[in-house]
Amino acid sequence: xxxxxxSLVEKYSDHFVIVGVNSDRGKEKLIKAMKxxxxxxxxxxDGGGTGGPxxxxxxxxxxxxxxxxxxxxxxxxxxxxxxxxxxxxxxxxIEIGVKxxxxxxxxxx
Amino acid sequence: xxxxxxxLLLLCLPGSQxxxxxxxxxxxxxxxxxxxxxxxxxxxxxxxxxxEASYDTAAASGNRREVAEQFxxxxxxxxxxxxxxxxxxxxxxxxxxxxxWKRSEGTMEQISIDHAKRLIEEYKTSTQxxxxxxxxxxxxxxxxxxxxxxLEAASPHDQVDAAALxxxxxSLRRSKDSDEQSLAREQLLRxxxxxxxxxxxxxxxxxxxxxxxxxHSKDSLSVGQPAPQISGADVHGDSFQLTDHLxxxxxxxxxxxx
Numbered sequence: 001x002x003x004x005x006x007s008l009v010e011k012y013s014d015h016f017v018i019v020g021v022n023s024d025r026g027k028e029k030l031i032k033a034m035k036x037x038x039x040x041x042x043x044x045x046d047g048g049g050t051g052g053p054x055x056x057x058x059x060x061x062x063x064x065x066x067x068x069x070x071x072x073x074x075x076x077x078x079x080x081x082x083x084x085x086x087x088x089x090x091x092x093x094i095e096i097g098v099k100x101x102x103x104x105x106x107x108x109x
Numbered sequence: 110x111x112x113x114x115x116x117l118l119l120l121c122l123p124g125s126q127x128x129x130x131x132x133x134x135x136x137x138x139x140x141x142x143x144x145x146x147x148x149x150x151x152x153x154x155x156x157x158x159x160x161e162a163s164y165d166t167a168a169a170s171g172n173r174r175e176v177a178e179q180f181x182x183x184x185x186x187x188x189x190x191x192x193x194x195x196x197x198x199x200x201x202x203x204x205x206x207x208x209x210w211k212r213s214e215g216t217m218e219q220i221s222i223d224h225a226k227r228l229i230e231e232y233k234t235s236t237q238x239x240x241x242x243x244x245x246x247x248x249x250x251x252x253x254x255x256x257x258x259x260l261e262a263a264s265p266h267d268q269v270d271a272a273a274l275x276x277x278x279x280s281l282r283r284s285k286d287s288d289e290q291s292l293a294r295e296q297l298l299r300x301x302x303x304x305x306x307x308x309x310x311x312x313x314x315x316x317x318x319x320x321x322x323x324x325h326s327k328d329s330l331s332v333g334q335p336a337p338q339i340s341g342a343d344v345h346g347d348s349f350q351l352t353d354h355l356x357x358x359x360x361x362x363x364x365x366x367x
Contacts, residue, residue, distance in 0.1 A: 005360070005362070008360075012358075016358045016359075016360070017357050017358070017359055017360070018359070018360045018362055019351060019359050019362070020362045020364055021339070021361065022344070022364060022365060023363065023364070024365045024366055024367070025310070027311065027344050029366065030344050031344060033366035034344075037366075042343050042349065043344070043364070044339060044341035044343065044349075045341070045342060045343055045344040046341070047309070047310055047311050048310035048311035048312065049310045050365065051279065051317065052310075052312060053312055053316040053317055053319070054339055054341060055363060056317065056321050057320040057323070057324050057325055057337075058324075058325055058330065058337070059324055059325065059327070060363045063363055063364060064362060064363055064364045065363040066360060066361060066362050066363070067336060067361040068359075068360055069351075069358065069359040069360075069361060070358060071355070071356050071357060072355070073351075073352065073355050074333065074335055074336065075330065075331065075332050075334050075335070075336050076333075077332065078332060089360075092358045093358070
């Protein structure tokens, strides 16, 4: 998952960011993972475990869980990954005026 | 989703972390002295830790269940040799959480309940008993409540009482029974009011209880709704908010490296 996300963040950095909510057990573990996977984006550190305050408030019980949020702060897609994430992000980029030829697309389209 | 969560349990829970006592307690808790057993306890903690470390190494590259079975007699020997000391309890807690492997045989819950009951009786003044609450998955839905109530009643320590309330409140809040739901609410309110400042992992019981008492509704997390605000801090302690990124498309990613 990380390489795909990283390439999207790099390619569309003007319009797109990833915000993580990390549930790892301990800060050291998270710092190590970020180094190893070359993760450049920021994460909320959610209390050091899967039962952290943010995950509890959002009712998250499976990982990863993702929300794709548009530029106005509206929830637009949930749990889209891989090709579907490409399409969803492409749709939101087109909405803010990015040329269709320049947005990510899944293979089937 | 359920499968993912179960996989997560399998991967994480019987692992290496159970024996570490809550980090950074806000209120320093003194560990009461036990009367030493017949053997010298010098280096006892190291011996249990060493054994845990060699189990972790072996388990990392083998079948965890088989490796746990191979190590079981060695932990049992340490638990009995070091009985009534904190190190003995550490060995007992390793044995307790490794009852997980009896799950498929259908005996996990009863064995775990009996074991935990014995530990509450024998080690009631140890703060390590807070770990009993972390292993709530071992006792089954019906077993958890009497055990946590017994734990809270037996222990003189706030840290242990808070852990018991937390385990019970988080389990009962998902109950379909409305009496159990309101009981969970009472417990979580008590957790927040009485033990809110106590540390739980890298957060506080207060933060956890508040989140469980007022979760976002399912509707408010639906497509087409404004994303609820998140205020928090990154791993270095730098604060930020989800709305800092308004104007950009945001992939909000709940993740962990496991």
